[in-house]
Amino acid sequence: MTSKPSDSPGAFAGWTTRRWLRVGVTGALVVLAVLGSLGGWAMWRTSQITASLVDRRTPALVASIRLESALVNQETGIRGYGVSGRRDFLQPYTQGVADEQTALKLLRPVLSGDTQALADLAEVERDADAWQKRIGRPVAAAPPAQAAKIAEARADEGKADFDALRRAMARQQARLQDERVAATRELREAVNLRNWVFAVIGVVIVLVAVLVFEALRRGVTGPLGRLGSAARDVAQGGFDRSLVGTGPADLRRLAADVESMRLRLVEELRFSEGARRLLDEQAEDLKRSNTELEQFAYVASHDLQEPLRKVSSFTQLLQRRYGGQLDAKADQYIAFAVDGANRMQILINDLLAFSRVGRVHNEQQTVDLEDVFARALDDLSVSVEETGAAVTHDTLPTVVGDRTQLGMLWQNLLSNAVKFRSPDRPPRIHVGAVCDEGVWEFTVTDNGIGIAPEFREKVFVLFQRLHTKDAYPGTGIGLAMCKKIVEFHGGTIRIDPDYRLGTRVVLTLPALAAATAAPDRETQP
Structure with a gap:
C-alpha cells in the first residue's frame, strides 16, 4: 500500500506527484492481486470440494446401496426358487443380476483414484462371485426338482457366503458414508473460509480506498488547496503573504515558481507605485500649468486686448488724420503699424480659441x-x-x-x-x-x-x-x-x-x- 508523501525533506523529498501515484497505484494493484488470488483460491477450493461431493461421494454411496439391493434381490430370488421350484421366482434374481452390472458400471468410475474404496469394491465383487459360483448360478441353472436339492444341500454354505458379502457391503457403505460426511464437513469449512476471505478482501479494499484518499488529500489536494488559498490572497492584494510549498517535489517547485512570480509582482508593484507617485507629481505640475495657462488666457483676453485695442485705434486715427499729409515713408510706417496691430489681435483671438478646445x-x-x-x-x-x-x-x-x-x-x-x-x-x-x-x-x-x-x-x-x-x-x-x-x-x-x-x-x-x-x-x- 502506498504511503503519504512527506511534507519534510527526507528520503522521498525528490519524489514527484507522478512517482508517488505510480508507486501508490502499483502497491494497490499488488494488494488487489494478492487479495484476488486468495479469493480465487477460496472459490476454487469450494468448487473442488463441491464437485467431489456431488460427482463422486454421493453417487458412489448411492451406487453402493443399489449394488447391495441388487445382490439382496438375487439372494431372495434364488432362495424362493430353491424352496418352491417355480421358475417365476427367479425373476428377482435375473433383475438383480442386471441391476448389479448397472451399479458396478456407475460405481467403478466414481471410485477411480480411491485405493481403499476400490479395494472394498473388489472384496464385494469377490464375495459376490463366490456366492454366485457356489449357490446363485448352480441353483438358477438347475431344473426345479434339482434346484431344491442343491439349495438344501448348500444352505449353510450359501448363508455363510452371503453373510460375508453383507459384511463386505456394510464396510464399503460405511467407509463411503464416512467419506461423504467428511466431504460435507470440509465443504462447510471451505464455504466459511471463502466467506471470511471475501469479508477480509472487502475490508482491505475499503482500507486501501481510505488510505489512497488520505494520501491524495495530504500529498496532493491539501498542498494544492493551501497553495491556491495563498495565491487567492495574493490576487486579492495580500502581496506580503509568502507561498510555502509542501507535498511532492513538483508541487514544491510550483509553489516556488508562484512565490517567484509574487516577488516579481511585488517588485513591479513597488516600481509602479513609484511611477504612480511620479505621475501624480506630473499631474499636479500639469494641473498647475493648466491653471497658469488659464490665467494667461484671461490676461490675453482682457489685459492684453485692451492695450492692443488702444494701439490699433490710435494707429488707425493717425492713418485717417495724417494720411497723405506726411511723406510716403510715414504713410507706409503707419500702414505697417495698423496691419501689425490687426494681425496681432487676430492671432490672439485664434490662440484663445485654440486654448478653449476641450476646456471651455x-x-x-x-x-x-x-x-x-x-x-x-x-x-x-x-x-x-x-x-x-x-x-x-x-x-x-x-x-x-x-x-x-x-x-x-x-x-x-x-x-x-x-x-x-x-x-x-x-x-x-x-x-x-x-x-x-x-x-x-x-x-x-x-x-x-x-x-x-x-x-x-x-x-x-x-x-x-x-x-x-x-x-x-x-x-x-x-x-x-x-x-x-x-x-x-x-x-x-x-x-x-x-x-x-x-x-x-x-x-x-x-x-x-x-x-x-x-x-x-x-x-x-
Missing part, C-alpha cells in the same frame, strides 16, 4: 451635423458667393460631441477649401460620410491647389504656414485646431496621399448609430 467648450451631447454644417456654410456664405464655390455633401449623421467645437471644425475645413482654391477654376467642394464598423469617416474634397507630400503632416502643426500672408491670409492655426477638436472627440484626421486633383482631408468620429450614406445633395452658393 465641452458639452457632450447629441449633435446633428446637418444643422452644424448648414450654420458653418451660412457663416461662410460671403466668401462662397464671392468665389463662386459649389459645395455638396452627403447626408450627415448625428454624433455625440460639443456643438461649438464641431461648428469650428466644419468652418475651418470649408474655409481652407475655399481659401486655397485654384486660380484657373471655380472651387468645387464635396463632403462625404461613410459609416464603417461603428466609426464615421468624413472626407472634405476640393479641387484647389493641393498640398505637397512633404507638408501633409506639417499642416496640422501650430503656426505652420505653407504660403506667405500676402498670398493667403491667416495665422496657421486652422488645421491644428481641427486636429485638436477631432482628437478630443476620439477621432483621427489626415490628408489623403492618393488624391491628386486638389486636397482631400479624411477625418473620423465615433458613430452614434449605424447609418447608410444617402445620395449627394448640392447646396447652392
Whole structure:
C-alpha cells in the first residue's frame, strides 16, 4: 500500500506527484492481486470440494446401496426358487443380476483414484462371485426338482457366503458414508473460509480506498488547496503573504515558481507605485500649468486686448488724420503699424480659441451635423458667393460631441477649401460620410491647389504656414485646431496621399448609430 508523501525533506523529498501515484497505484494493484488470488483460491477450493461431493461421494454411496439391493434381490430370488421350484421366482434374481452390472458400471468410475474404496469394491465383487459360483448360478441353472436339492444341500454354505458379502457391503457403505460426511464437513469449512476471505478482501479494499484518499488529500489536494488559498490572497492584494510549498517535489517547485512570480509582482508593484507617485507629481505640475495657462488666457483676453485695442485705434486715427499729409515713408510706417496691430489681435483671438478646445467648450451631447454644417456654410456664405464655390455633401449623421467645437471644425475645413482654391477654376467642394464598423469617416474634397507630400503632416502643426500672408491670409492655426477638436472627440484626421486633383482631408468620429450614406445633395452658393 502506498504511503503519504512527506511534507519534510527526507528520503522521498525528490519524489514527484507522478512517482508517488505510480508507486501508490502499483502497491494497490499488488494488494488487489494478492487479495484476488486468495479469493480465487477460496472459490476454487469450494468448487473442488463441491464437485467431489456431488460427482463422486454421493453417487458412489448411492451406487453402493443399489449394488447391495441388487445382490439382496438375487439372494431372495434364488432362495424362493430353491424352496418352491417355480421358475417365476427367479425373476428377482435375473433383475438383480442386471441391476448389479448397472451399479458396478456407475460405481467403478466414481471410485477411480480411491485405493481403499476400490479395494472394498473388489472384496464385494469377490464375495459376490463366490456366492454366485457356489449357490446363485448352480441353483438358477438347475431344473426345479434339482434346484431344491442343491439349495438344501448348500444352505449353510450359501448363508455363510452371503453373510460375508453383507459384511463386505456394510464396510464399503460405511467407509463411503464416512467419506461423504467428511466431504460435507470440509465443504462447510471451505464455504466459511471463502466467506471470511471475501469479508477480509472487502475490508482491505475499503482500507486501501481510505488510505489512497488520505494520501491524495495530504500529498496532493491539501498542498494544492493551501497553495491556491495563498495565491487567492495574493490576487486579492495580500502581496506580503509568502507561498510555502509542501507535498511532492513538483508541487514544491510550483509553489516556488508562484512565490517567484509574487516577488516579481511585488517588485513591479513597488516600481509602479513609484511611477504612480511620479505621475501624480506630473499631474499636479500639469494641473498647475493648466491653471497658469488659464490665467494667461484671461490676461490675453482682457489685459492684453485692451492695450492692443488702444494701439490699433490710435494707429488707425493717425492713418485717417495724417494720411497723405506726411511723406510716403510715414504713410507706409503707419500702414505697417495698423496691419501689425490687426494681425496681432487676430492671432490672439485664434490662440484663445485654440486654448478653449476641450476646456471651455465641452458639452457632450447629441449633435446633428446637418444643422452644424448648414450654420458653418451660412457663416461662410460671403466668401462662397464671392468665389463662386459649389459645395455638396452627403447626408450627415448625428454624433455625440460639443456643438461649438464641431461648428469650428466644419468652418475651418470649408474655409481652407475655399481659401486655397485654384486660380484657373471655380472651387468645387464635396463632403462625404461613410459609416464603417461603428466609426464615421468624413472626407472634405476640393479641387484647389493641393498640398505637397512633404507638408501633409506639417499642416496640422501650430503656426505652420505653407504660403506667405500676402498670398493667403491667416495665422496657421486652422488645421491644428481641427486636429485638436477631432482628437478630443476620439477621432483621427489626415490628408489623403492618393488624391491628386486638389486636397482631400479624411477625418473620423465615433458613430452614434449605424447609418447608410444617402445620395449627394448640392447646396447652392
